[in-house]
Amino acid sequence: MKKGLDISFVHYGIRRDDLDLIETLCTTHGLDADWVLEDLLKNLHEKRVSDADLDGKGIEKLIEKALSKVR
Amino acid sequence: MLLKRLKATHFKTYLQLDIDLSVENDRPIVLIGGENGGGKTTFFEAIYGALYGLHIPNAKVFRELVNAGIPKPDEAKIALEVHFSGKVLNEEQQYVLSRTYMLNAELKPVESVRLNMNGSIFQYGTATPLAQRAEQEAQVAKIIKANLPKELSRYFLFDAMEAGNLLKEDQLNRVIRENIENVMGFNKYLQLAKAAQNLFESHTAQRLAVEQEKKEYLGLVEQKKELDKKLQNARSRQQEALQYALTHRELYENLKNGLNQEVQIKNRIQQFEQQIDNIYKKETQYRNDVEAFTRGLEAHVFLPKLAESLKTEVSLILKAKNEAENEQKGFLSKEQIQAVSVKIVEYLVSNHLSNKDLTAQELAQYLLQNNGTNNAQDPYYFLEVAEIKALENLIQGTYMNPFPSLTQQQVELNIAVGQITSLKGQIETLKAQISGKDYNLLKMYEDTQSLAKHLEGEIAEYEKEIERISKRIAQFDIQVSEEPDPKYEALKKLRPFFEDVANQLLKSKKQQLELTMKQDLNLNLAAYRDVIDRVELSEDLRDLSFKLYHKAGNEIYLNQLNTASKQVVVQVLLKALHEYGDYDPPVMIDTVMGVLDKTSRSTILENYFPQLSHQTILLSSDSEITKENDLAKIESFVAKTYTLKRDKENQRTEVVAGYF
Numbered sequence: 001m002k003k004g005l006d007i008s009f010v011h012y013g014i015r016r017d018d019l020d021l022i023e024t025l026c027t028t029h030g031l032d033a034d035w036v037l038e039d040l041l042k043n044l045h046e047k048r049v050s051d052a053d054l055d056g057k058g059i060e061k062l063i064e065k066a067l068s069k070v071r
Numbered sequence: 072m073l074l075k076r077l078k079a080t081h082f083k084t085y086l087q088l089d090i091d092l093s094v095e096n097d098r099p100i101v102l103i104g105g106e107n108g109g110g111k112t113t114f115f116e117a118i119y120g121a122l123y124g125l126h127i128p129n130a131k132v133f134r135e136l137v138n139a140g141i142p143k144p145d146e147a148k149i150a151l152e153v154h155f156s157g158k159v160l161n162e163e164q165q166y167v168l169s170r171t172y173m174l175n176a177e178l179k180p181v182e183s184v185r186l187n188m189n190g191s192i193f194q195y196g197t198a199t200p201l202a203q204r205a206e207q208e209a210q211v212a213k214i215i216k217a218n219l220p221k222e223l224s225r226y227f228l229f230d231a232m233e234a235g236n237l238l239k240e241d242q243l244n245r246v247i248r249e250n251i252e253n254v255m256g257f258n259k260y261l262q263l264a265k266a267a268q269n270l271f272e273s274h275t276a277q278r279l280a281v282e283q284e285k286k287e288y289l290g291l292v293e294q295k296k297e298l299d300k301k302l303q304n305a306r307s308r309q310q311e312a313l314q315y316a317l318t319h320r321e322l323y324e325n326l327k328n329g330l331n332q333e334v335q336i337k338n339r340i341q342q343f344e345q346q347i348d349n350i351y352k353k354e355t356q357y358r359n360d361v362e363a364f365t366r367g368l369e370a371h372v373f374l375p376k377l378a379e380s381l382k383t384e385v386s387l388i389l390k391a392k393n394e395a396e397n398e399q400k401g402f403l404s405k406e407q408i409q410a411v412s413v414k415i416v417e418y419l420v421s422n423h424l425s426n427k428d429l430t431a432q433e434l435a436q437y438l439l440q441n442n443g444t445n446n447a448q449d450p451y452y453f454l455e456v457a458e459i460k461a462l463e464n465l466i467q468g469t470y471m472n473p474f475p476s477l478t479q480q481q482v483e484l485n486i487a488v489g490q491i492t493s494l495k496g497q498i499e500t501l502k503a504q505i506s507g508k509d510y511n512l513l514k515m516y517e518d519t520q521s522l523a524k525h526l527e528g529e530i531a532e533y534e535k536e537i538e539r540i541s542k543r544i545a546q547f548d549i550q551v552s553e554e555p556d557p558k559y560e561a562l563k564k565l566r567p568f569f570e571d572v573a574n575q576l577l578k579s580k581k582q583q584l585e586l587t588m589k590q591d592l593n594l595n596l597a598a599y600r601d602v603i604d605r606v607e608l609s610e611d612l613r614d615l616s617f618k619l620y621h622k623a624g625n626e627i628y629l630n631q632l633n634t635a636s637k638q639v640v641v642q643v644l645l646k647a648l649h650e651y652g653d654y655d656p657p658v659m660i661d662t663v664m665g666v667l668d669k670t671s672r673s674t675i676l677e678n679y680f681p682q683l684s685h686q687t688i689l690l691s692s693d694s695e696i697t698k699e700n701d702l703a704k705i706e707s708f709v710a711k712t713y714t715l716k717r718d719k720e721n722q723r724t725e726v727v728a729g730y731f
Contacts, residue, residue, distance in 0.1 A: 003655040004158025005217055013256070015653055021579060022572055029568040031561060036568075044259065049216045050209040059266035063565065067270075070558045 012037060013045035032070075039066035072218040072656050073686050075165075076154035079117045081138045081147045084110045084724040088117065090713065094686050098710035101688045102696065104731045105715035110724035111690040112230075114715065115661045118688075119228060120170070121153035123221045127172055127180040136172075139722040148173045157218050157655075164189055166214065186211045219656040226254055226645060227656045227684075231665030234641050243629040243637055247617045247644055254648040255580060257612055260573035267565030269296075272544065274559055288547055295540045302533040305526050312523035316516070323516040330510055336501045343494045343501075350487040357480050364473050375470035385466045388451055392459060395449035409435045573612045581608045584647045591643040592619070594678045597670040598636050599627060635668045639675065646683050657686035664695040676701055681708040698731045 003009075008019045019037070026033035043062055047054055054062070079088040092101050105111040127133050130145070137144040152169040167187040175181050175197075183196035193214075195207035219227065252258045272292045279285035316323075364371060378385075403411070412435035419425040454462075588606040592599065604622040609615055619627040619640075632640065649658065663680075664672050676696065680687055689696070696702060712730040717723070 003653075005160065007160060009653070010159065010217070013259075013653075017579075018256075018576055021575055025568060025572055025575060029564050029571065031564050031568055035561070040263070044263070048259070049213045054262075056262070056266055056269070059262055060270050063263070063266055063270055063562070067558045067562055070561045 011045070012041045013048065014041065035066065035070060039069050072155055072157045072654075074118070074153065074155050074657050074659075074688070076152075077114075077118055077121065078150070078152040079121075080150040081141055082117055082120075082149050082151060083113045083136055083138065084717065084722060085113065085117065086138050086140060086723050088114075088724075088726060090726055091711065092686075092688065094710040096685070098708055099684060099686050100680060100705060100709045101686070102702075102705070102709050102712045102730055103688065103690050103715065104693060104696075104713070105690065105724075106717065107692060109715045109717045111692075111715060112661055113724070115228070115230070115659065115690060117151055118153060118659060119224065121151035121168060122215060122219070123224070124170055124182070124184070125149070125151070125172060127182075130174055130178045130180065133172065133174055133180045145174050145178065155218070159217075166218075168211075168215075184208075184211060186214060188214060219654055223254060223654060223656070226250060227649070227654075228659045230661040231638065231642075232662040234638055234665060243632075243640065244617055246641060248615045250641075250644055250648055251577075251584075251608070251615065252612065254652040254654075255576070256653045257573045257577060260569045260576070261612060264566045264569035264573070267562060267569060271562050271566060274562055275547075278556075278559065284547075288544070291540055291544050291547075295537055295544065298533050298537050298540065302530060302537065305529045305533060309523055309526040309530060312519045312526065315519045316523065319512070319516055323513065326508060326510060326513050329508060330513065333505050336504055340498050340501050343498050347491055347494050350484070350491060353480075354484055354488065357477070357484055360473065360477055360480070364477060371470070371472055371474070374465065374468070375472065378465050378468065378470070382466050385462050388454075389459070389462060389466075392449070392451050392454070395451070399449075405435075405439060408438050412438060570613070574610060577608070577612050577615075578610055580651050581610070583651050584608060587647040587650060588643055591646060591679070592640070595643055595671075595674050596636055596639050597668075597674050598633070600674075603627070633668075634666045635671045638665050638667060639671055642675070642679065646679070649684055655685070657688060658684040659688040659690070661690045662695070663689045663691045672701070673704070676704045680705055693731050696730075702730060 003015070006016055008014055008016045012019060014022065022036070022041075023033045026036050040063065043066065044054070044059070047058070047062065073094070074092045076092060077088065077090050079085045082088070094101060103111065103114065105114075125136065127136065133149070134144045136149055137147045141147045149172040150169065151171075152167065154165070154167050156163055156165050158164070165188075167185075169185045171183045172180055181197040184194065186193040193207045193210045195204045195211070199207065215221070252261070272295075276285060276289045276292055279288055409431070413431040416429055416431040416434055419429060585606045585608055589603055592603050592606065593601050596603065599619075599621070602622045604620045604624070607618040607620065609617075617629070619629065621627055629637070629640065645658070649656075664675075667675060672695075680689065696705075712728070713726050714729060714731050716725045716727055718725060
């Protein structure tokens with residue numbers, strides 16, 4: 001078992017290395033990394049592990065919800 | 072994730088199964104042997120069912136799943152239990168997941184699930200109150216998904232034969248794309264990008280100041296949505312059609328062969344029937360000939376014999392008659408003289424030329440006595456002309472005795488008639504081979520194939536049209552009426568951001584995947600060993616392609632690889648994805664050698680299985696991995712070997728240690 005479940009995978013469903021790249025790209029695209037990680041990716045991950053697969057509409061709702069937290 | 076132990080009670084061929092699957096770091100393989108029908112696939116299903124649950128909608132299905140040796144199936148309990156471990160935050164977690172199924176008093180299947188995670192228990196069942204059940208179920212699902220999501224299990228717990236079948240469909244690039252998107256987790260970024268784009272378009276429309284522009288923009292967005300729906304629909308129909316083709320391919324080929332065979336069988340039946348008919352016709356002809364022969368027996372047998380016996384005498388008679396006739400030439404016969412005498416006397420009397428009463432008789436007498444008549448004696452004067460003719464015919468006739476030919480015919484006919492029973496038997500046997508199968512399936516399959524082809528064209532058109540509209544939408548002169556809105560601004564950035572994430576992640580893993588695959592293909596792809604120069608994955612996930620290149624520079628076209636090579640390509644991809652993907656599952660392969668040929672099998676055994684995963688469970692028949700030759704190649708990597716022994720009489724499978 002080389003990988004196991006690290007903190008980032010448990011929280012976001014994303015491996016640490018990938019998360020670093022995503023944070024960098026947030027800066028490149030002018031997006032708030034905390035918002036992207038916490039309000040989008042973490043919520044998506046939680047939905048995906050507890051619910052059935054989300055369809056397009058479900059993901060749109062999730063983004064709408066995250067947008068409501070943008071200041 | 073490591074599988075440690077599997078227990079199964081009353082499940083299909085297993086009355087009681089309890090098997091240790093644990094492995095060591097340097098011995099990652101568990102080798103399980105079983106003859107065909109020995110219970111390998113059921114073992115596979117037991118693992119799958121223990122992890123993700125059995126689907127038992129009614130009592131009938133329940134009874135089908137219960138071990139056949141149970142005296143009272145309705146009172147049986149099917150229990151599956153899998154022990155596994157996984158590392159969570161650097162701590163080793165031990166899990167025991169149990170699922171029990173039984174029929175309740177109303178004979179409805181009920182389920183009970185229990186997960187023990189290092190002493191923490193999560194439990195739910197059919198009878199658990201809804202809210203409590205949802206909470207417990209979510210926890211269990213979360214733990215399973217964290218270790219190996221069900222949707223990815225098909226990549227890591229798979230039947231190699233299925234992989235082989237899939238690849239026959241020339242869909243290798245699609246399979247590879249799906250593997251990469253799903254196993255590497257890129258799908259979610261693409262889904263997020265698409266959802267963000269849809270939202271952005273509808274938000275944009277709401278912000279357009281000029282009503283006309285808003286209307287136009289919304290129209291375009293609607294058109295795009297409509298086309299997108301059609302595209303998705305066409306894709307899913309195409310997928311269904313391809314899936315149908317995949318599922319029914321074997322049946323189709325069998326039916327098609329069957330149909331060809333049936334046509335051949337029918338032709339043969341027709342030939343046999345014709346043969347029998349000819350024999351009957353010959354028999355009728357023979358009978359007619361025999362009858363005719365009997366009727367004309369004297370003409371066919373006696374006359375020739377008579378002619379043969381009397382030939383000399385008759386010839387002499389005819390010769391004498393002939394000579395007599397020759398001699399008589401130039402002389403009048405008595406009758407002629409008498410007739411002429413009558414005429415002369417009549418003439419003399421009527422002209423008063425005679426002074427004496429002269430009679431024709433006297434004149435004839437006179438002429439006969441004094442005239443030079445032929446006095447030669449004809450010894451056969453008594454023979455009539457017809458009799459002379461008959462004698463001539465008798466000795467001059469050409470006689471053909473049909474008896475020998477009839478005898479020959481009879482011999483042949485006896486043999487032929489003797490064959491009729493055998494021919495009829497063959498016809499019956501051939502008729503029995505006509506399956507009476509429903510060949511409408513052939514048409515359905517071919518229709519589905521052409522539908523898939525048609526949909527391919529439709530999809531390409533939709534994509535082209537969507538791209539055109541997207542360009543127009545992107546070029547739209549958006550003059551927003553309000554002050555900049557941070558939410559809208561964030562939304563605007565999401566699509567390019569997520570697409571970038573997906574592509575950058577692919578890019579960062581691409582080189583590793585390409586390199587690992589190149590090395591593994593050079594080792595395992597027997598037909599191209601050591602000649603693969605590079606493996607190339609494209610950089611854009613939306614249009615992902617996978618290519619192989621020969622050291623000589625040319626591309627090795629995936630579709631042109633033989634089936635065994637295609638299977639190796641997919642297995643090599645699986646190993647790379649296992650190594651660089653998000654999850655760390657065991658790999659379990661049923662029918663391990665799938666469609667591999669001898670050379671590929673040998674190579675894969677030595678180079679592939681030992682390196683595939685930290686735990687590889689191989690379910691194999693003795694002809695796939697042979698005890699004599701193949702086992703030695705992996706023996707040093709094998710932690711445990713078992714053999715599934717089928718007790719046919721009791722319909723049970725027992726597990727014994729050792730490989731065959």
